[in-house]
Amino acid sequence: MNARDLFDLSGKTALITGSSGGLGLAMARGLAEAGAAVILNGRDASKLDAAAQALIAAGHKVTTAVFDVSNEAAVMAAFDGFDRAGTAIDILINNAGIQFRKPMVDLAAEDWRRVIETNLTSAFLIGRESARRMIARGRGGKIINIGSLTSEVARATVAPYTAAKGGIKQLTRSMAAEWAAHGIQANAIGPGYIVTDMNTALVEDARFDAWVRGRTPSGRWGTPDDLIGAAVFLASPASTYVNGQIIYVDGGMLAVL
Numbered sequence: 001m002n003a004r005d006l007f008d009l010s011g012k013t014a015l016i017t018g019s020s021g022g023l024g025l026a027m028a029r030g031l032a033e034a035g036a037a038v039i040l041n042g043r044d045a046s047k048l049d050a051a052a053q054a055l056i057a058a059g060h061k062v063t064t065a066v067f068d069v070s071n072e073a074a075v076m077a078a079f080d081g082f083d084r085a086g087t088a089i090d091i092l093i094n095n096a097g098i099q100f101r102k103p104m105v106d107l108a109a110e111d112w113r114r115v116i117e118t119n120l121t122s123a124f125l126i127g128r129e130s131a132r133r134m135i136a137r138g139r140g141g142k143i144i145n146i147g148s149l150t151s152e153v154a155r156a157t158v159a160p161y162t163a164a165k166g167g168i169k170q171l172t173r174s175m176a177a178e179w180a181a182h183g184i185q186a187n188a189i190g191p192g193y194i195v196t197d198m199n200t201a202l203v204e205d206a207r208f209d210a211w212v213r214g215r216t217p218s219g220r221w222g223t224p225d226d227l228i229g230a231a232v233f234l235a236s237p238a239s240t241y242v243n244g245q246i247i248y249v250d251g252g253m254l255a256v257l
């Protein structure tokens with residue numbers, strides 16, 4: 001294949017969970033600019049519509065699917081809807097996630113479950129439904145799970161998030177091991193500290209901001225657009241022989257942590 005075609009996503013359809021804002025929306029825009037039709041997802045329909053309208057105005061093919069990624073019945077209903085509409089997903093980015101900070105001794109089991117279900121169980125559920133259909137269709141597919149630096153290292157006060165993101169790394173490897181024979185590649189991206197709604201409080205905390213800048217070799221926070229290159233690469237024919245990997249997009253932080 002000509003190197004220029006390696007990153008061409010024309011004719012492909014991508015579902016990006018948690019794409020009403022933040023990293024998900026940036027990656028959706030990147031995939032759309034590479035030629036894919038994109039399906040945006042979130043729980044808040046009006047936020048999702050506003051995001052979709054902006055991409056449509058830029059000339060991209062966009063639809064929306066409002067559902068809670070942590071709810072199995074809602075995931076099954078969404079995929080029934082895709083089937084009824086004749087929508088086949090070629091590329092899945094499991095991006096939706098939540099985080100909050102609380103010492104483990106104060107953590108309720110319900111808090112634990114909510115973070116694990118939103119950040120990890122969702123990737124299993126949506127990955128399973130996507131792979132079932134990719135396998136039946138026989139045309140392979142690309143699955144990209146969003147991890148974190150906490151896929152690799154732990155920090156205090158984010159235990160369920162760290163457990164979920166560590167799980168994302170091993171879930172990605174399990175998907176690669178089980179589905180490679182069907183032409184499906186499963187890889188992950190581990191973002192460093194990126195300026196999004198999830199991190200507003202941290203960006204505004206002068207001490208934390210200085211810590212991030214000081215500990216990141218690139219000397220700055222990441223932006224959502226910094227994720228686009230890795231997402232397009234892993235979604236495209238350029239990564240056909242890359243499987244079960246996690247690519248850290250962190251300005252070099254993990255290398256020196």
Ligand code: NDP
Nearest residue numbers: 018019020022023042043044068069097148194196197198
């Ligand atoms: P944001 O909080 O900016 O966006 C999160 C998105 O997920 C929103 O679109 C939100 O939409 C959606 N979402 C949350 N819960 C659900 C749910 N149950 N069902 C469906 N959609 C949901 O987060 P980021 O963009 O910062 O994070 C995106 C991913 O990147 C997460 O997995 C996060 O853990 C990961 N990450 C982020 C880092 C960062 O520094 N920002 C660093 C490392 C990893 P709605 O409100 O409509 O539900």
